[in-house]
Amino acid sequence: MMDAFDSFIHGLKPQLVSWRRELHQQPELGFLEYQTTYKIGRELESLGFKIHVGRDAVKSESRYGVPGDQETQEAEKRALEHGVPSEWLERMTGGHTGVVAQWDTGKEGPHLAFRIDIDALPILEASDHGHFPYDHHFHSEQTGVMHACGHDGHTTIGLGLAHLIAHFQDQLIGRFTLLFQPAEEGGRGAKAMVDQGWLDDVDQFYSGHIGINPLPVGTIAATTQGFLASSKWNVTFRGQSSHAGMKPEDGRNALLAAATAATQLHAIPRHSEGVSRVNVGKLTAGNGRNIIADHGYLEIETRGESKAINQFMQKEAKRILTASASLYDVSVEIDFVGETEPMHCDDSLISSIENQCKESTWIAHIDPVAHVSGSEDASFMMNAVQANGGKATYMLFGTSLPANHHSPSFDFEEDVLPVALAAYAHTLRGGNVQ
Amino acid sequence: MMDAFDSFIHGLKPQLVSWRRELHQQPELGFLEYQTTYKIGRELESLGFKIHVGRDAVKSESRYGVPGDQETQEAEKRALEHGVPSEWLERMTGGHTGVVAQWDTGKEGPHLAFRIDIDALPILEASDHGHFPYDHHFHSEQTGVMHACGHDGHTTIGLGLAHLIAHFQDQLIGRFTLLFQPAEEGGRGAKAMVDQGWLDDVDQFYSGHIGINPLPVGTIAATTQGFLASSKWNVTFRGQSSHAGMKPEDGRNALLAAATAATQLHAIPRHSEGVSRVNVGKLTAGNGRNIIADHGYLEIETRGESKAINQFMQKEAKRILTASASLYDVSVEIDFVGETEPMHCDDSLISSIENQCKESTWIAHIDPVAHVSGSEDASFMMNAVQANGGKATYMLFGTSLPANHHSPSFDFEEDVLPVALAAYAHTLRGGNVQ
Amino acid sequence: MMDAFDSFIHGLKPQLVSWRRELHQQPELGFLEYQTTYKIGRELESLGFKIHVGRDAVKSESRYGVPGDQETQEAEKRALEHGVPSEWLERMTGGHTGVVAQWDTGKEGPHLAFRIDIDALPILEASDHGHFPYDHHFHSEQTGVMHACGHDGHTTIGLGLAHLIAHFQDQLIGRFTLLFQPAEEGGRGAKAMVDQGWLDDVDQFYSGHIGINPLPVGTIAATTQGFLASSKWNVTFRGQSSHAGMKPEDGRNALLAAATAATQLHAIPRHSEGVSRVNVGKLTAGNGRNIIADHGYLEIETRGESKAINQFMQKEAKRILTASASLYDVSVEIDFVGETEPMHCDDSLISSIENQCKESTWIAHIDPVAHVSGSEDASFMMNAVQANGGKATYMLFGTSLPANHHSPSFDFEEDVLPVALAAYAHTLRGGNVQ
Amino acid sequence: MMDAFDSFIHGLKPQLVSWRRELHQQPELGFLEYQTTYKIGRELESLGFKIHVGRDAVKSESRYGVPGDQETQEAEKRALEHGVPSEWLERMTGGHTGVVAQWDTGKEGPHLAFRIDIDALPILEASDHGHFPYDHHFHSEQTGVMHACGHDGHTTIGLGLAHLIAHFQDQLIGRFTLLFQPAEEGGRGAKAMVDQGWLDDVDQFYSGHIGINPLPVGTIAATTQGFLASSKWNVTFRGQSSHAGMKPEDGRNALLAAATAATQLHAIPRHSEGVSRVNVGKLTAGNGRNIIADHGYLEIETRGESKAINQFMQKEAKRILTASASLYDVSVEIDFVGETEPMHCDDSLISSIENQCKESTWIAHIDPVAHVSGSEDASFMMNAVQANGGKATYMLFGTSLPANHHSPSFDFEEDVLPVALAAYAHTLRGGNVQ
Numbered sequence A, B, C, D: 001m002m003d004a005f006d007s008f009i010h011g012l013k014p015q016l017v018s019w020r021r022e023l024h025q026q027p028e029l030g031f032l033e034y035q036t037t038y039k040i041g042r043e044l045e046s047l048g049f050k051i052h053v054g055r056d057a058v059k060s061e062s063r064y065g066v067p068g069d070q071e072t073q074e075a076e077k078r079a080l081e082h083g084v085p086s087e088w089l090e091r092m093t094g095g096h097t098g099v100v101a102q103w104d105t106g107k108e109g110p111h112l113a114f115r116i117d118i119d120a121l122p123i124l125e126a127s128d129h130g131h132f133p134y135d136h137h138f139h140s141e142q143t144g145v146m147h148a149c150g151h152d153g154h155t156t157i158g159l160g161l162a163h164l165i166a167h168f169q170d171q172l173i174g175r176f177t178l179l180f181q182p183a184e185e186g187g188r189g190a191k192a193m194v195d196q197g198w199l200d201d202v203d204q205f206y207s208g209h210i211g212i213n214p215l216p217v218g219t220i221a222a223t224t225q226g227f228l229a230s231s232k233w234n235v236t237f238r239g240q241s242s243h244a245g246m247k248p249e250d251g252r253n254a255l256l257a258a259a260t261a262a263t264q265l266h267a268i269p270r271h272s273e274g275v276s277r278v279n280v281g282k283l284t285a286g287n288g289r290n291i292i293a294d295h296g297y298l299e300i301e302t303r304g305e306s307k308a309i310n311q312f313m314q315k316e317a318k319r320i321l322t323a324s325a326s327l328y329d330v331s332v333e334i335d336f337v338g339e340t341e342p343m344h345c346d347d348s349l350i351s352s353i354e355n356q357c358k359e360s361t362w363i364a365h366i367d368p369v370a371h372v373s374g375s376e377d378a379s380f381m382m383n384a385v386q387a388n389g390g391k392a393t394y395m396l397f398g399t400s401l402p403a404n405h406h407s408p409s410f411d412f413e414e415d416v417l418p419v420a421l422a423a424y425a426h427t428l429r430g431g432n433v434q
Helices: A002-025 A034-047 A069-081 A086-090 A151-167 A190-194 A254-266 A307-327 A348-357 A378-387 A416-430 B002-025 B034-047 B069-081 B086-090 B151-167 B190-194 B254-266 B307-327 B348-357 B378-387 B416-430 C002-025 C034-047 C069-081 C086-090 C151-167 C190-194 C254-266 C307-327 C348-357 C378-387 C416-430 D002-025 D034-047 D069-081 D086-090 D151-167 D190-194 D254-266 D307-327 D348-357 D378-387 D416-430
Strands: A050-053 A099-104 A111-117 A175-181 A204-210 A219-225 A229-238 A276-285 A295-304 A331-340 A365-371 A391-397 B050-053 B099-104 B111-117 B175-181 B204-210 B219-225 B229-238 B276-285 B295-304 B331-340 B365-371 B391-397 C050-053 C099-104 C111-117 C175-181 C204-210 C219-225 C229-238 C276-285 C295-304 C331-340 C365-371 C391-397 D050-053 D099-104 D111-117 D175-181 D204-210 D219-225 D229-238 D276-285 D295-304 D331-340 D365-371 D391-397
Touching (some): A034 A050, A034 A086, A034 A099, A069 A086, A111 A378, A111 A416, A151 A204, A151 A416, A175 A190, A204 A416, A219 A348, A229 A254, A254 A276, A254 A295, A254 B254, A307 A331, A307 C307, A348 A365, A348 A416, A378 A391, A391 A416, B002 B151, B034 B069, B034 B151, B034 B175, B069 B086, B111 B151, B111 B416, B151 B175, B151 B204, B151 B416, B175 B190, B219 B348, B254 B276, B254 B307, B307 B331, B307 D307, B348 B365, B348 B391, B348 B416, C002 C416, C034 C050, C034 C069, C034 C151, C069 C086, C099 C151, C151 C175, C151 C204, C175 C190, C190 C378, C204 C416, C219 C416, C254 C276, C254 C307, C254 D254, C276 D254, C307 C331, D002 D151, D034 D050, D034 D099, D034 D151, D034 D175, D069 D086, D111 D378, D111 D416, D175 D190, D190 D378, D204 D416, D219 D348, D219 D416, D229 D307, D254 D276, D254 D295, D276 D307, D391 D416
Parallel strands (some): A111 A204, A204 A391, A219 A365, B111 B204, B204 B391, B219 B365, C111 C175, C111 C204, D111 D204, D219 D365
Antiparallel strands (some): A050 A099, A219 A391, A229 A295, A229 A331, A276 A295, A276 B276, B050 B099, B099 B175, B229 B295, C050 C099, C276 D276, D219 D391
16 A cells, blocks of 8 residues: 555655656746646646645635735736636636635535645745756746745645545545635735535644755644744835924824834744744835825734734734824834634654554655744634644654745755655545545 | 917816826835836827837936845836736836927927936835824835835926927927936936936926925026935945854954944034035835844935035045945945936026016916026936026926925925926927927 | 223233133023022122022023923032032022123113023034044033033123123213023023013014024124024833833834834925924833833924924824824823024114124124024013014124034134124124213 | 741741842842842841852853943942941942851751842832832832832742751751852843852752742742743844934934834744744933934843744844834944843653642642743753753742832732641652751
8 A cells, every 4th residue: 555655655755856847847926826726727637636625615704904906816817828728717717716616425424624825925936047946047037026935835746645645536535625825924824724514524734844944854743832923014104204304303204103003013022921922024105206205005924823822912012003104204004914823733643653654665864843933824723623622743854954934945855745745645545535 | 379378288187196106106216116117108199199118218327326236127028917018118128217208390499408306215104193194195015115205296396397399280380308307316427317418409408396395386597506416335345243142252353343334424523615415315224133244235325515615524424334344344335326427507597587586377486596406317408408508497496395305295285296397397488389 | 081991991801711711611401590590690790780580581481491390409509519508509409500781871772682692502522632622621520411502602602791881881872781591592581571571672683693594703684584493302111111022012112113203303394485394303112121111211302493383293203102002002191391583683683783783893794694593592582572573683703623613623713702892792882882 | 847837937938928028129120139138148147057149159251131230339339337247248339139048957968959040120119008019118119129029028938948957957958059040030140140160060950939829828839830931132223313393304313213213122023933032121312302312222122932033033123123224324232231041841740749839738738830921030940950960940939929020019918838838848858857
């Protein structure tokens, strides 16, 4: 049995690399993954999965931080130009992306769910020699957007898992749900899948990430600790423009309000009870050099090791934003656009994962737990599964990284793809193989 | 004679209003005034002026702050779509806009130059009831660009002056140069016309502005005092991106460098020897909420009542920009993109203007001098004319203003248009009428 | 007559230098001028002036910014130790300093008032070779207090004027009031003398300053323009201390509130209608390195060319102080401790001063007007005199300055002392000499 | 045996309370503990300990952050006035405080060292009803200095331990060293005792703290985890004063440099590898309201869970301080005045402490480990002992706290005193009792 999985993966490896590079070349931002959704949906449909696309996959009003009309429409136009059929696009318009794919063996057995995140980041990819995707001609074709967090790899692994399930269907029992989730960046998409009910009767939930910690290819971590609660806000300051030379005293300076808020937010005190984070990742303000700026805009996030710490960060941040507006006599509007929860992997899955995965020739070493400090909206899914009595984990798949996640030179070793696929595949042996 | 000028203007008034509204509807940013240049050039050519367009009118390398290729090409494409013939566009591509129009009577007499600025501002025009251009359906058709400083009026006055000169050509002596200058905002276009040599043998130079000070329609100021020396810079900070949750300590935060620089620049000490100004009018930084920003960008200006005061401001600003970069361990690049000089009107023109203009029925009152505090790159032209022994002035043309210059609700009374035209026209009587 | 004044001053010159050096050595802060008041009072009483000391000279409740009990009592103790008789001290306790000295010739004639400021500054005097008072052994004996604004010179000139009046008493007519005012620094003492009624029937008011502008010894200015309205505040922030290592999140940081307020105050926009100023001159906050600071304290001032501009500055400053407190969730208390008004010298005094002073051999040159930009609470006196129909001026007395006013190396040429005395003395000839 | 210790402590309890209140009433800052040192030294000498006082106890040049001459001399004068004999004072002048007390039983056995910190903090003690020391009339008699960290309790426990050792001397074996350390606050005194050699041959080292974590009286922690590496700096900015009204542009503003540094330091990024801290606990700048401040002074500290993290904090802080100076064109001087190391208790002591202490009737519960996040210069002693092969721990002694450590209302339950003494006493049973 085991040999069969491993050797199937061996045969699939060139296809994995090929998928990954195609995906890397066409990165799409969260809730704009029209081409990616189509690519996944078409593939899984042809394999025999029952698929739920776009508006069916996500609960529309549970999405956080959907892009504005202009951006959405441009992405839809581009999707059409890139060959997405209009009947597919109609199921997705207005930022309804993602695919939920179900496979029911018809035989009694556990219900396993795998979550795969598919979105990219607003980063201009490096175009230097030495950057592997550039040297091998598959760097981003969409200027300013980049798979700089490895979700191209994740999507590839999900496609591979779907092929494996379809291939070995006769030997499997129970049910499988593959959640190809949009908009993981910013913690915006997971809750919309949870609220659509897909996790309601899941027995075991698996998700994971390539990279994150510096582990070699072949090493995986069965569970992770340390993902942070987080909240994401967009903030708009509105003041009064005026001619900066002739009437400086008549302006109410929204640029300086935004700038002051940015520095002050980063000075929120550290918290003695655990990890906290704050970041102002984007600031735009003002129109022209000689005009007192009448608007300022921030994209910020806070994080905390616990919900309580993150609530402390949010309380501080709100007061600082309001006071910064007051410093410059401008107004402020704070929009909540995303969140993640703290999450805790079930320790009981560790031995099960160890037992199955140690048999794989792809997997050299299994760490029981890895310590991390990002945020993940898989937390909504894990907490939902666990609330219903299921078990959940979030794994890591080792690869060296030439640069940090979210940096223009991010890349990973493609050899991690079969390893991660093997890890997911062997979990089936815990109860879903006859 | 005088009656003839005034009554000609009376007949031209509906045309003035019509020109103004067409121009207001199609505002163009500095060095992108392709449609405006074509409109002016075609009109003056048809009147019999010798015209010099675009690359002929401005010295290419003396332009400050020319927009980037993408913005330029988009504007050129738009110009073609709006009917600018390609043979005209070829003379202007790459941000070479503006028209110099010459009329030589062939008779001995003074050489008069009039400078007309034609560019608009990056401001989203108000679309409220009560905003005259909106209520009368001639507000900007180009979103985010607006004639919010009255240059649509100035261009109209220049067109009117050209018609008047052509109409009364038989009664005139001497020579006339009309400089339809691009990119006054930011102090970017005047020097490029000066360096092309158009001001080399000018005897009298006239320019002016509608509005600025709260004078009623019918009142003009013969001279102005207080225009400030200024300098304009674009500033780029470059740092290192990193995942804000997982590796905050690895980022070098260009957003906070830019934000800190902005607040610190506004705290440059006041100067005891005269007026100073500083403004950060635009700030953009960062790509995404959870990424430490690796770039920040500022558009700033400094001003001073004298060159020495502005140099003090520049010295302070440079140190602050460099130190702000150092605070966050990022690099900084400072690009000089525009400047104006202090300027001094010739008092000797006051009595001459008073004597001519008091005869006009359009002009109710003439202030000898108005006190202002903006900046004008007409200063380069005035200083060039005066350096060659000519006389120069910068006038004001009164109108009430519902909102400050450079604000989204800026507007002026259209009755100022014939008044300003009358003021320019009557100056001809000082020596250029037989 | 004139020769008599000039030669009397010639004879007095060594005494002037001696007084100045004694005063320089014993500088006293505003409302703590116990020794200085005694020295002046005793001297003028012995000359035959009718003197009003301390509590009689100033209206107690009209004083701004009186030092606290501890500081006051220390100064009183020091005064006793330095030989101020207890019966004198009793008239002054609790910060009631200053002397008003009156001389009535008994003959009909104008009532002239001269205002002399007597206080020093909280500055540690330079002790470098090259600093004249140090090299000549008369630098401050009170560490951290210094006559760094020339009020030792002013007091000397006042003493000289008193001697001259007493000496020439038989030749004089009318009345003379010499106001030796405490606490000019900070605009704290003048109003208290005005409110006591001393200026109610004054025909001509004279005050002045040595230095300020770079004029040579022998040159005086008959009037000044540009003294600014000003307001002075003490600001206290109160937060919550906490251990910075163990519970940083429990602190409410008053130090950072004060620090942020300081930088933000300096960024108040410049005003297009005239000169403005703001300064945070002192900041103290916190107790210990590892404790979140629970208090912060600022001493600030704002200035404006007009009352309206200063009111703009005050409005901005109040909002900034309140918002800075809010940024850090601390409270703020704003105490008003001093003010000055704009002031305008009577032009009509220029010719009179020129006519008298040009006859003096001490005075080489008279500028009709000098342009300055400080603040002076003599403004309260001038405005009071002018409101009652009197005339007033504020003069300058030229001297080179090795360093700016209010710097540790401030000093002046002692030759200015007879010049300034001559200027005051010769004004008597405008109507008070038989 | 055990009963004997516990009942001795029972009898000593009123004395413990009495010592604690006397000490609380006479708090002394670090390296100024003249009265405290004398009180301890005299007491232990009378018990028969061999004592080493002041200059003998600490290595003079290894002390960090010794107060200035003026402060030191005032404290010495006060000590004389409070009855410290001059022959004792001579051993301590110039900030050489602390006592090392040795007891050698003459019998073979382990060498135990106990560290007791004795200094107070620059905090104005609360004088409210409800504050126990105020209600019971033993609050601080020295305004602005307070035992707000419980070192009065520590000193009391040390005195009690000395009495116990002396009382039970016949039953003890081995050697005992009691280190009454000055200047724990700021991490300034421990290294000076280490460098004097007192820890060179210690087998077991014990120190501890009352409070810190919210444990009930009767509960102790055998070890602690989480004490942070730290560094302490004094920072001086020097600029140029100038009159803020007349010559603002001539000033170089050291107040704003200090204020900017303060806010910027608090914005140093959090570190993904562990706990970090930064605090600016004190800021003083400027002399007078209308003078541009020519000096600014900060007292700051950084902390890190590891040496590497604290080095990151130090690197950031240095750059920020230098760049803040550069922002305002002022100079900066950074003085290193204290440090602590990370420290790790020996797990092997846990069972030994548990075994001995569980027998005491004073001790209800023993936590094996407590998690904390302050800094302790006991780290130098622990690391020295461990480097020589000894064992070391730092314990906690539970008490409720009405307010945080280092706050004006700090207090503890006096019932913790016998508990802590019992904990130390029972450790003797691990090998030092016959």
